Amino acid sequence: MVKQERLLVTEIPGPRSVELLARTRQAVARGVGITLPVFVEQAGGGILVDVDGNHLIDFGSGIAVTNVGNSAERVVAAVQEQVARFTHTCFMVTPYDGYVAVCEALNRLTPGDHEKRSILLNSGAEAVENAVKIARVHTGRDAVVVFDHGYHGRTNLTMAMTAKNMPYKDGFGPFAPEVYRVPTSYPFREPLTGAEAAARAVGQIEKYVGASNVACVVIEPIHGEGGFVAPAEGFLPAIADWCRENGVVFVADEIQTGFGRTGDLFACSHEGVVPDLITLAKGIAGGLPLAAVTGRAEIMDSVHVSGLGGTYGGNPVACAAALAAIATLEELDLPARAREIESLMLPALEELATRHPSIGDIRGRGAMIAIELVDDALATNPTATAAKTPNAAATAAIAKACHAEGLVVLTAGTYGNVLRFLPPLVIPHDLLREGLEILGKSFDSVLS
Known part of the structure; x- marks a missing residue:
């Protein structure tokens, strides 16, 4: 079983992942996109281990695939x-x-x-x-x-x-x-x-x-x-x-x-x-x-x-x-686990929204939760139509900051302005909380 803790031993991506990315560009058609170019060699629970030995917290589950955890x-x-x-x-x-x-x-x-x-x-x-x-x-x-x-x-x-x-x-x-x-x-x-x-x-x-x-x-x-x-x-x-x-x-x-x-x-x-x-x-x-x-x-x-x-x-x-x-x-009883994840995530995200008016909406159910980001200069005036202007640039920057700290998050949305969270349903609560702390720090670093 993979140890359920975040560990960063190199920059993200690390040198071996960078080498593999170079090979990828020579071998794989460029139309195949990559969200975070760290190459995984082992995974379990809520952790992905890359070829450089970094342990990353997984808030993506391979796009909602590994609900029961990786290599269950x-x-x-x-x-x-x-x-x-x-x-x-x-x-x-x-x-x-x-x-x-x-x-x-x-x-x-x-x-x-x-x-x-x-x-x-x-x-x-x-x-x-x-x-x-x-x-x-x-x-x-x-x-x-x-x-x-x-x-x-x-x-x-x-x-x-x-x-x-x-x-x-x-x-x-x-x-x-x-x-x-x-x-x-x-x-x-x-x-x-x-x-x-x-x-x-x-x-x-x-x-x-x-x-x-x-x-x-x-x-x-x-x-x-x-x-x-x-x-x-x-x-x-x-x-x-x-x-x-x-x-x-x-x-x-x-x-x-x-x-x-x-x-x-x-x-x-x-x-x-x-x-x-x-x-x-x-x-x-x-x-x-x-x-x-x-x-x-x-x-x-x-x-x-x-x-x-x-x-x-x-x-x-x-x-x-x-x-x-x-x-x-x-x-x-993983549906119950999903409800527990929701009960932990929503209060943390709602607290984050009090500090960052660019968070226009927090939504979802269970372990399928998202934040929609809007223009923070306009979000303080909710009566204005422009207050809901999508902020795709901030969304991408926050995702990048999370990745650098070893938290795998995904973006989504018709306007590209949604951060979506899909942790494995078996993720330990302490790992979930640590991921939310990283998310908060990433918001602070990008938007403050």
Whole structure:
């Protein structure tokens, strides 16, 4: 087990990481971005150890992937055992019970007591694409409705579904047709109630698309890359109700919010929303690539035989990891751990906001928390429209200061002005507190 303490023995990045970065630039296409160029050689709990021996506090979890911690004991053991037995056969050729067991677990864990079916895939984008395919076959309709600030992936269809142009879409068109975007609920930037925001979105769908043309509505219960935007209460239930009334498939994209991250097993449970289909990935398998679509049996089974699948989908090693990760999540009650993280983070961030008026908003749930930064000279006058001017420069500078002190943080947001925090759900409390202290000092050094 990696020792759970921060330790800096070189500058960040250190000399060996700098050497590896030079090799990276000669070998890896430049389109692959790197947030913090420290090369990791070991990780566990809430710590990343780089090749120079630095121990960094992890507030990123590989973008909400290592919810159960890096190299979790059960996951490691399950992977080692499965690798020794076999690594691949392709479930569509000669199946294996691990795939079935993961589907059974997802059918049990996801919201709703209706009969369900699941399919296993490789990535979140692939899960979203398959959810759309299934919805189109089931409804016989073409249109897909998504929301401002949403992110759904980097394939052609999911780029069309994603709101933000740069860096995800710029220059990659033309994109898949029949994708329509409507306004979401963004409480910090808009005064609408959840019901009002839902009525606005529904009005645009009915006016510009037509309910009878819509196959599915796809939404993140909390927008991830869009800046951890949690909608106003009542927004998601109202959208789900409209879908049900109009024969539209309601798809919850829980790729970043799932598996305990928000303090519930799944974020849509916060308001009791039961999706028709739910897309899953990231935290599903303790760091191994796996994704899924789970949903109502009558919808999932509407697709013809062999219409769904993929060579690597539900790889046996990833399935073994997923079963171990789910067992760990349940044994340790990681949703409760996420709520504990929230109870520690929010007071510290609220205190920080009293010192720095550039903190315009603190939001999120569980261990999915964010700060939105605005122009501090204007933030003191909250009645002014300009008071919410995004401050991307300060956001980048604070992230850089955190990195230099051994705290891994991520940025996000349509305007690039959100610091997002995704610590592993198993992070020790003292390490979490130390990370928050570093964050506070970074704010002080950049903005004071």
